[in-house]
Amino acid sequence: MxxxxxxxxxxxxxxxxxxxxxxxxxxxxxxxxxxxxxxxxxxxxxxxxxxxxxxxxxxxxxxxxxxxxxxxxxxxxxxxxxxxxxxxxxxxxxxxxxxxxxxxxxxxxxxxxxxxxxxxxxxxxxxxxxxxxxxxxxxxxxxxxxxxxxxxxxxxxxxxxxxxxxxxxxxxxxxxxxxxxxxxxxxxxxxxxxxxxxxxxxxxxxxxxxxxxxxxxxxxxxxxxxxxxxxxxFVGFENIIPFKVVAREGDTVTAETAGMTLRLSQAAYGAIPDTFLLATRPDGLMVSTDPAAEGLPARLGLRTYLGRAYQYQCETAAGQLIANGSLTNPLEAGTGVKLVPMPEQCTILASEGTR
Amino acid sequence: MSDRPHPFLIVVTALVYLFLMLPLVIVVGAALSDTTYLTFPPQGLSLRWFENIFEISAFRRTIITSLQIAFLGTMIALLIGIPAAYALNRFRIELPKWLGTLFVLPILVPEIVFGFALLKSFTVGTGAPIFLSLLIGHTLIVLPYVVRVISASLASFDFSVEEAAISLGSSPVKTFFTIVLPNIRAGVIAAFILAFITSLNDVSVSLFLTGPGISTLPIQILAHVEQFFDPTVASVSVLLMFLTVAVMAVVERTLGLTFLAK
Missing domain, CATH: 3.40.50.300 (P-loop containing nucleotide triphosphate hydrolases)
Incomplete structure (x- = not known):
């Protein structure tokens, strides 16, 4: 039937x-x-x-x-x-x-x-x-x-x-x-x-x-x-950041956005094209206070409480990004941090001419 | 807060009812008078003016004509009005707005103008029989009521109910009769009553369309009053009242009138 x-x-x-x-x-x-x-x-x-x-x-x-x-x-x-x-x-x-x-x-x-x-x-x-x-x-x-x-x-x-x-x-x-x-x-x-x-x-x-x-x-x-x-x-990837590859070195790709560079591993992300969009949910950007961390420099703005995490509005050279930080270590507005993308929670999209 | 209405409210309500009912009481009283002229309070009680109605052949004929015209006109108006109201509501978005207004035009134009226009254009123009002219005239003046009342009924009808029936294998035509019509029944009955009574009581349009040999009851009453001043007029009026009440009573008995309040 x-x-x-x-x-x-x-x-x-x-x-x-x-x-x-x-x-x-x-x-x-x-x-x-x-x-x-x-x-x-x-x-x-x-x-x-x-x-x-x-x-x-x-x-x-x-x-x-x-x-x-x-x-x-x-x-x-x-x-x-x-x-x-x-x-x-x-x-x-x-x-x-x-x-x-x-x-x-x-x-x-x-x-x-x-x-x-x-x-x-x-x-x-x-x-x-x-x-x-x-x-x-x-x-x-x-x-x-x-x-x-x-x-x-x-x-x-x-x-x-x-x-x-x-x-x-x-x-x-x-x-x-x-x-x-x-x-x-x-x-x-x-x-x-x-x-x-x-x-x-x-x-x-x-x-x-x-x-x-x-x-x-x-x-x-x-x-x-x-x-x-x-x-x-639609499914909640609130951060979509356009990147351009500036150097390839074996498995590692160095990509640039608004003057900031980020080193990404193709083993973790899959094949990365020359221009791409890095998309992630707020959970996929780790808020790190370690100045040596491999991430995008940002200044924290408004902090909101989600129950399972704190959410931060972050000012970066590439515009505003949204990241979730741990409950154990609430950070004040104005703190300079690094936003570290976590590969398993990010996805690489082809550039579309939008944004 | 008490459940008892304010005394003032009771008084006002009573006065309104009195105002509404008193003329009717006077007409009934005058109809029962034994005198040969209209008077109130009645002097002596008699039913002879009621008998008189049926002795005057013009009254006998016009009562029958009026009932025939009212019934046939209403039926034709329903046959045109139900599909029209259905289409106007079902395809509200697709159809131009003025189309709905078109069906209200006959009551927007003064009836006397409308009657005259019909006489000039139709009766005189085509030489159509008087009965046919009357029927068409009455159908047209009751059609707006039919379309409005049934539209109101359809406005609260959920057309996805119709779609559900069709999806379950009922053809669109069959669905109209088994699903749509039963759900607008109250509107159809209300439209019938309103149209029937409107037609039965119409003067202005009939005035132009009646002619030698064929007239309606209200026109005959007018003609009678011009010549005689006996209580026959009053008794005919009472008869007309009872006809109206009878229609309502039959509907009340068979279907219940509560829907009219909806």
């Missing part, structure tokens, strides 16, 4: 505005893929294209070898879970869940049996006769989930399903969604703007920006090895 989804060079326009450009994306059978990005990045457009509420201007959409591109929505056989639940207000919980089965021509006793079994799975069989209006947000989303799953669709899609729930419930529900998805093995596309949510439940995450796919990979790779400055900033 589970099928792969394949988007080939899909573009979409809204009027004359291009909202999606040349998107190619392959979701393997049984995989959960998240589309992640800020609002307007094209993630919801992508979902609506796959669902058939929008038609692409170019490109094709295939599900298990079936061409969906021009197929009307009601013939696509896709389970959808909406942000605002979208339950049928005039039908009972049971009838909501049974709705898709009715469209498939199942008899009423069979519908009831399957819908009840599905409600059982989401833990709501006791509420089968309630009206949707009488349910809490979490319960509504479970009904919506049951309604989408009961038709056993080859593809399940989620449109920001948890953003109307409170923080605690959000975490519980995403675990529940992941468990149901895993045990059913249904190919799934999950749209969200919440990075933690996307990373925690997805096999792979597609990070999107301005209608383009920026990077598509496993969360572990995205988090540690962003492919470009957009993704780097």
């Amino acid at each position: 589970t099928q792969p989804l394949d988007l080939q060079a899909v573009s979409a326009h809204y009027g004359t505005t291009k909202v999606l450009e040349d998107l190619s994306l392959s979701v393997q059978a049984g995989e959960l893929v998240s589309l992640l990005g800020a609002s307007g990045c094209g993630k919801t457009t992508t979902l609506r294209l796959i669902a058939g509420f929008l038609t692409p201007t170019t490109g094709s959409i295939q599900l298990g070898g079936r061409d969906l591109t021009r197929l009307p929505t009601h013939k696509r056989d896709i389970g959808l879970v909406f942000q605002n639940y979208a339950l049928f207000p005039h039908l009972s919980v049971l009838d909501n869940v049974a709705f898709g089965l009715k469209q498939r021509g199942l008899g009423s006793s069979e519908r009831r049996k399957r819908a009840m079994a599905m409600l059982e799975r989401v833990g709501l069989s006791a509420l089968a006769d309630r009206a949707p209006g009488a349910l809490s947000g979490g319960q509504k989303q479970r009904v919506a989930l049951a309604r989408a799953l009961v038709i056993e669709p080859p593809l399940l899609m989620f449109d920001e399903p948890l953003s109307n729930l409170d923080a605690k419930l959000r975490v519980d529900m995403r675990v529940e969604i992941r468990q149901l998805q895993r045990s059913n093995g249904t190919t799934s596309v999950y749209v969200t703007h919440d990075q933690e949510e996307a990373f925690s439940i997805s096999d792979r995450v597609a990070i999107m920006n301005a209608g383009r796919l920026m990077q598509f990979d496993r969360p572990e790779v995205l988090y540690r090895r962003p492919a470009n400055t957009f993704v780097a900033r």
Whole structure:
């Protein structure tokens, strides 16, 4: 039942505005893929294209070898879970869940049996006769989930399903969604703007920006090895410093930025091109008071307390950088320090002409 | 803080009700009078002026015409107005703003001007039968109410519910009937009542469109008053009141009126 989804060079326009450009994306059978990005990045457009509420201007959409591109929505056989639940207000919980089965021509006793079994799975069989209006947000989303799953669709899609729930419930529900998805093995596309949510439940995450796919990979790779400055900033690499190589000496590279030089080992960083960007999170810059340390000279500015560390705004010749320092040794503003990049927490990006 | 309303509030409320109800009481009283002229309080009690309505054939005919026009006009207005309101709301972003305003125009133009315009352009222009002219005129004056009331209902309808149904395999047309319509039912009923009563009570448009042999009840009442001063007018008015109340009562019994307060 589970099928792969394949988007080939899909573009979409809204009027004359291009909202999606040349998107190619392959979701393997049984995989959960998240589309992640800020609002307007094209993630919801992508979902609506796959669902058939929008038609692409170019490109094709295939599900298990079936061409969906021009197929009307009601013939696509896709389970959808909406942000605002979208339950049928005039039908009972049971009838909501049974709705898709009715469209498939199942008899009423069979519908009831399957819908009840599905409600059982989401833990709501006791509420089968309630009206949707009488349910809490979490319960509504479970009904919506049951309604989408009961038709056993080859593809399940989620449109920001948890953003109307409170923080605690959000975490519980995403675990529940992941468990149901895993045990059913249904190919799934999950749209969200919440990075933690996307990373925690997805096999792979597609990070999107301005209608383009920026990077598509496993969360572990995205988090540690962003492919470009957009993704780097998105996943929290707040320091992005442009460098130019001035000398190579065996494994060691000497690079220069704003008059400061830094010696980097290619054994630790991988191959370093002649011009590059050094990207790191605040945790990746060690604050050292040792004047002989191999780092960028900086003057500490504002110190804030993060609980696990102190964070410093640091003034350097290359502009402001952000670094985290140890809790045991709080430093005063104005202290001259060295910021030492830690290779395992840094990544080297190709220069992009931006910044 | 007490749960009991302030005495002043009770007095004001009572006065407002009195102000609203008193004219009706007077009309009912006058209708029951045994005299051959309009008077209040009634002198002697009699139902003969009610009987008189049905003895005057013009009243009999116009009551039927009025009910026919009101019912058919409302139905046609619903047939046009529901899809129009649906499209205006569903494609709110895609459609130009003035399109919605277009449907309100018939009540923005003074009705008397509207009636005259219809007479000049349609009845005289095409030589259409009077009944048809009346029907078209009434359909047009109630259409704005239908579109407005149903739009209000659709404004609170979440169209992702419709999308959910379609994604579950229900065709768009089927979805409209099984999902959208049941959820705007209250609006449709409210629109029906409002349109029906508006049509039933209309004078200005009908004034121009009625003609030899065919008239509506309010126009017949006017014509009658011009010639006679007997309590028949009062009893017809009472009848019209009861027709309105009957419509409301039927709706209340079958569906409940609470939705009108929503």
